[in-house]
Amino acid sequence: MTEPLTHIGKSFQRIDGVDKVTGRARFAPDLRFDHMLHAGLIRSPHAHARVLRIDTASALQLPGVKAVSTIFEVPKVIQYWFFLRTEKKKKEIFLYDDIVRFIGDPVLAIAAVDEKTLEHALSLVRVDYEPLAAIHDPEKALTETGVCLHKKGNIAFRVEKAFGNVEQGFKAADIIVENTYHTSKQKHASLEPIATCIANFESSGKLTVHSSTQLPHWSQHYLAEIMGLPLNRVRVIKPFTGGAFGGRCGLIHGLEAMCSVLSKKTLRPVRMSFSREEDFCATESRHPMIIRMKTGVSRDGVLVANEAEILSDTGAYGTHYIGVLADCLSTGVGLYAIPNYKFSGTAVYTNTSMAGALRGYGNPQMNFAQESQMDILADKLGMDPLALRVKNYRKAGEMDPVLNERILSNGLEECLEKGAAASGWEEKRSRKLQPEFISDGSIKKSPIKKGIGLSIMLHGTGAARALPDPGSAFLMINSDGTVNLHTAAADEGQGSRTVLAQVAAEILGVEFESISVSETDTDITPLDCGTHGSRQAYCGGLTVRDAALDAKKKMLTHAGNVLKVKPDALKIEKGLIFETAHPANAISIKDLMQRLQIQDMGLCTQIMGSASGIAPAMPGYYGAVFAEVEVNTETGEIKVVKLTSAFDVGKAINPEMVKGQIVGGGVMGIGFALTEGLIRKDGHILNPGFTDYRLLRSCDAPPVEAIIVESNEPTGPFGAKGIGEGCMVNVASAIANAVFHATGVRLTNLCMTPEAVLKGLKP
Amino acid sequence: MIPVRININTEWREILVEPGERLIDTLRDRFLLTGTKEGCGEGQCGTCTINFNGKAVLSCLMLTVQADNGHILTIEGLQDGLDLHPLQTAFLTESAVQCGYCTPGMIMAGHALIKDHPEPDDSLVKHCLANNLCRCTGYEKPIQAILKAATEMKEKSHD
Numbered sequence: 001m002t003e004p005l006t007h008i009g010k011s012f013q014r015i016d017g018v019d020k021v022t023g024r025a026r027f028a029p030d031l032r033f034d035h036m037l038h039a040g041l042i043r044s045p046h047a048h049a050r051v052l053r054i055d056t057a058s059a060l061q062l063p064g065v066k067a068v069s070t071i072f073e074v075p076k077v078i079q080y081w082f083f084l085r086t087e088k089k090k091k092e093i094f095l096y097d098d099i100v101r102f103i104g105d106p107v108l109a110i111a112a113v114d115e116k117t118l119e120h121a122l123s124l125v126r127v128d129y130e131p132l133a134a135i136h137d138p139e140k141a142l143t144e145t146g147v148c149l150h151k152k153g154n155i156a157f158r159v160e161k162a163f164g165n166v167e168q169g170f171k172a173a174d175i176i177v178e179n180t181y182h183t184s185k186q187k188h189a190s191l192e193p194i195a196t197c198i199a200n201f202e203s204s205g206k207l208t209v210h211s212s213t214q215l216p217h218w219s220q221h222y223l224a225e226i227m228g229l230p231l232n233r234v235r236v237i238k239p240f241t242g243g244a245f246g247g248r249c250g251l252i253h254g255l256e257a258m259c260s261v262l263s264k265k266t267l268r269p270v271r272m273s274f275s276r277e278e279d280f281c282a283t284e285s286r287h288p289m290i291i292r293m294k295t296g297v298s299r300d301g302v303l304v305a306n307e308a309e310i311l312s313d314t315g316a317y318g319t320h321y322i323g324v325l326a327d328c329l330s331t332g333v334g335l336y337a338i339p340n341y342k343f344s345g346t347a348v349y350t351n352t353s354m355a356g357a358l359r360g361y362g363n364p365q366m367n368f369a370q371e372s373q374m375d376i377l378a379d380k381l382g383m384d385p386l387a388l389r390v391k392n393y394r395k396a397g398e399m400d401p402v403l404n405e406r407i408l409s410n411g412l413e414e415c416l417e418k419g420a421a422a423s424g425w426e427e428k429r430s431r432k433l434q435p436e437f438i439s440d441g442s443i444k445k446s447p448i449k450k451g452i453g454l455s456i457m458l459h460g461t462g463a464a465r466a467l468p469d470p471g472s473a474f475l476m477i478n479s480d481g482t483v484n485l486h487t488a489a490a491d492e493g494q495g496s497r498t499v500l501a502q503v504a505a506e507i508l509g510v511e512f513e514s515i516s517v518s519e520t521d522t523d524i525t526p527l528d529c530g531t532h533g534s535r536q537a538y539c540g541g542l543t544v545r546d547a548a549l550d551a552k553k554k555m556l557t558h559a560g561n562v563l564k565v566k567p568d569a570l571k572i573e574k575g576l577i578f579e580t581a582h583p584a585n586a587i588s589i590k591d592l593m594q595r596l597q598i599q600d601m602g603l604c605t606q607i608m609g610s611a612s613g614i615a616p617a618m619p620g621y622y623g624a625v626f627a628e629v630e631v632n633t634e635t636g637e638i639k640v641v642k643l644t645s646a647f648d649v650g651k652a653i654n655p656e657m658v659k660g661q662i663v664g665g666g667v668m669g670i671g672f673a674l675t676e677g678l679i680r681k682d683g684h685i686l687n688p689g690f691t692d693y694r695l696l697r698s699c700d701a702p703p704v705e706a707i708i709v710e711s712n713e714p715t716g717p718f719g720a721k722g723i724g725e726g727c728m729v730n731v732a733s734a735i736a737n738a739v740f741h742a743t744g745v746r747l748t749n750l751c752m753t754p755e756a757v758l759k760g761l762k763p
Numbered sequence: 764m765i766p767v768r769i770n771i772n773t774e775w776r777e778i779l780v781e782p783g784e785r786l787i788d789t790l791r792d793r794f795l796l797t798g799t800k801e802g803c804g805e806g807q808c809g810t811c812t813i814n815f816n817g818k819a820v821l822s823c824l825m826l827t828v829q830a831d832n833g834h835i836l837t838i839e840g841l842q843d844g845l846d847l848h849p850l851q852t853a854f855l856t857e858s859a860v861q862c863g864y865c866t867p868g869m870i871m872a873g874h875a876l877i878k879d880h881p882e883p884d885d886s887l888v889k890h891c892l893a894n895n896l897c898r899c900t901g902y903e904k905p906i907q908a909i910l911k912a913a914t915e916m917k918e919k920s921h922d
Contacts, residue, residue: 011858013855013856013858014855014858014860016863017854017855017860017863018847018855019863020860020863020866021838021847021851021852021854021855021860021863021866021867021870022798022838022839022841022842022847022851023796023797023798023799023837023838023839023867024798024839025863026797027800027864029797029800029801030791030797030800032795188898189896189898190862190864190898191800191802191808191810191862191864191865191896191897191898192800192802192862192864193802193803240862240863241862242800242802242862242863242864242865243861243862243864243898243899245898275804276802276803276804276805276808492862493861493862493863493864493899494861494899495861656858657858659858660858660861660899660900660904663900663901663903663904664861664898664899664900664901665901666901667901667902668898668901689803689805689807690803690805690807690808690896691805691807695896695898696902697892697893697896697902698888698889698890698892698893698895698897698902698905698906699889699890699892699893701901701902701903703903704901704903
């Protein structure tokens with residue numbers, strides 16, 4: 001790009017910012033409709049049971065109770081949109097049965113005129129269950145033959161892949177390390193609880209659903225199937241969303257489908273809103289994994305073989321278990337050029353709340369194992385962990401064997417260099433850092449041990465060829481030269497609407513303020529896969545770029561007619577179209593549009609641009625995290641003092657927003673490392689609230705230094721690729737490596753607790 | 764039902780409420796002041812923070828009858844016509860907003876803090892915001908925004 005960029009690489013304020021700071025932004029829980037009914041669920045008290053009988057007679061007799069819907073008539077959604085591809089596969093998405101499979105599994109929903117009546121009605125319902133034996137341990141799911149969670153068994157999915165010859169690879173290795181890693185059941189914990197919806201089925205036969213979904217169009221597809229409606233009779237509107245992080249990647253278990261059926265029965269808007277406890281106990285989580293990993297390296301630090309065996313706990317139902325294991329595979333095999341790699345993954349059902357998509361999508365678990373292994377190997381080799389990474393990472397120009405694509409951009413080495421410099425890596429690694437203090441006049445060793453560790457990561461942008469991953473946009477130019485951009489690229493708070501407006505402004509040569517971006521609404525925005533896989537800056541950016549190019553081409557054709565020159569002799573800057581060679585020969589977009597749309601009654605034409613399609617690639621984005629910790633050897637407490645996070649995003653379209661992702665993702669990563677995980681006992685979740693499920697607070701969060709590296713991805717819009725998920729992926733591994741540097745204790749279980757540190761310190 | 768008189772965003776309102784009605788429900792359901800958010804309903808997340816008689820309080824833990832004869836300020840009452848409050852402006856310019864769900868609570872916590880401590884330092888703001896969870900930003904930017912707003916408000920008061 002030889003022309004200087006006017007809108008790319010500039011930190012515009014988010015276009016929906018004023019709505020958010022004034023309290024005017026309306027999130028799903030804020031919506032109210034006339035004649036709206038309130039719905040709530042009866043949830044299973046059993047981890048595994050058959051529902052024998054549901055008695056709602058006395059509830060229905062209560063004045064103000066309007067309708068009931070049950071699991072006998074409303075299906076569970078147990079697969080993701082990969083299964084929309086064929087009619088046969090599509091059927092596998094929905095499960096109609098009379099079994100409840102975790103404590104909190106919905107059994108029925110009631111709609112009533114107000115919340116008080118609803119509460120009373122719910123207390124009058126009687127459900128008879130036949131309790132069944134339950135499985136709580138994923139390892140038991142593999143061996144237990146007497147208990148079967150689903151018709152096809154307890155194994156949801158199995159994948160095996162081999163590259164090269166792993167046995168021979170290990171024979172050639174000088175050092176082999178093998179460890180087993182455990183990761184926790186992390187929750188999204190978005191501040192807007194998951195989830196609230198209002199479904200409105202009208203007599204005309206049209207269903208409108210307001211729900212904070214990341215995938216408005218796929219939610220529309222699922223609801224059309226469930227309700228037996230054509231797609232043009234199902235409208236999904238996504239209001240402002242209070243964070244998602246993967247937790248809204250599809251229909252919410254027991255929410256939209258139940259509400260839609262209740263609304264059809266009553267012909268009134270039906271609202272259902274889960275409490276924070278319901279969010280914690282009965283919506284999706286990260287997949288807890290047990291990962292056995294064996295890694296072999298030659299004496300000079302070349303990785304020769306790796307074996308990964310993963311057991312993934314998808315809980316009572318599946319939605320994303322295939323994709324999550326596929327991501328473990330692609331990120332695990334993709335990061336390092338290891339000639340011999342054997343990967344096997346098994347997802348099993350257990351009687352607990354289901355796992356699903358959560359920022360990183362399998363990668364944080366896999367990365368924790370892989371990057372801990374690398375640190376152990378560096379220690380055994382007596383090699384700088386940074387040098388070991390540089391020696392082995394898969395560089396630009398090399399083939400990615402899983403995606404079977406050539407890597408076109410990889411700024412990992414620059415991430416490592418800049419991160420090392422900013423964090424003071426070399427000095428802090430080599431220097432004896434352990435502080436001492438003076439007590440009673442003599443120098444004593446402090447119980448605090450300091451350490452620094454690093455790790456790297458690769459994450460894919462979008463899901464081209466892995467999943468149906470369409471993107472579409474159109475824009476129309478108004479008679480005053482302003483622009484309305486229509487896209488369903490769901491903004492969950494990351495800022496995609498702002499970034500896409502920047503792309504449109506850059507291409508069209510208009511001011512940022514001239515671009516308005518539509519709400520996300522399947523009636524007015526064209527098909528988009530939604531927000532997942534760090535895809536909106538890249539996939540959304542490409543689509544909006546192409547739609548804007550389409551409009552620009554049409555605009556220049558008309559301008560050429562007016563200015564009596566060929567369109568390719570024209571340029572647009574700041575809303576003015578002019579002849580490059582004779583800038584005085586010019587017309588403003590506004591004047592041109594006035595002519596086209598209103599003044600020239602022989603034309604009366606509006607310029608519109610559109611684009612739709614799949615991204616040309618699924619480029620990897622990369623990052624290095626340097627974590628500094630202080631470990632108290634008396635209490636076992638791990639304190640993260642600072643993170644330095646350098647990420648290659650191809651090109652930062654809005655640098656402040658990229659940094660916002662890196663800092664926020666860093667803090668979420670520390671939570672994954674140290675404090676976050678649902679604690680389970682016999683199918684009960686023991687910490688379903690912020691008192692006991694501990695997110696980092698302002699006083700706990702250390703500074704995160706965010707460094708942007710730009711490798712210029714050739715397939716990306718202005719060189720951009722993703723960032724949203726990757727920035728939390730390798731935080732836990734960097735912290736584990738820092739704890740080892742500080743104390744010599746290797747922690748292999750997440751979260752890393754003070755108890756585990758103290759146990760490791762025992763001689 | 765109990766009669767209650769409350770000043771909400773400078774207007775006196777008289778209502779009849781159930782003894783157990785929570786202040787957050789009065790604000791959101793009766794007066795449609797939905798800028799005040801509910802994130803947990805048990806006083807742990809801070810998204811429902813408002814100002815009551817100048818102090819930051821959690822409206823999910825307060826009963827409306829307890830607010831009788833008191834002054835309430837919510838996020839909707841902060842701006843002056845079209846002009847944003849310096850805190851609102853600072854949250855925009857400092858990129859302190861992502862999803863925006865915790866933002867009203869954070870701003871109201873900051874508002875009460877600056878009233879009592881016109882020149883807060885970094886550690887005081889950090890301490891004050893410890894009641895307000897945020898999942899998007901990692902807290903750094905909201906802290907900066909409150910510090911910046913405090914400086915600007917101080918300068919304005921000297922004008």
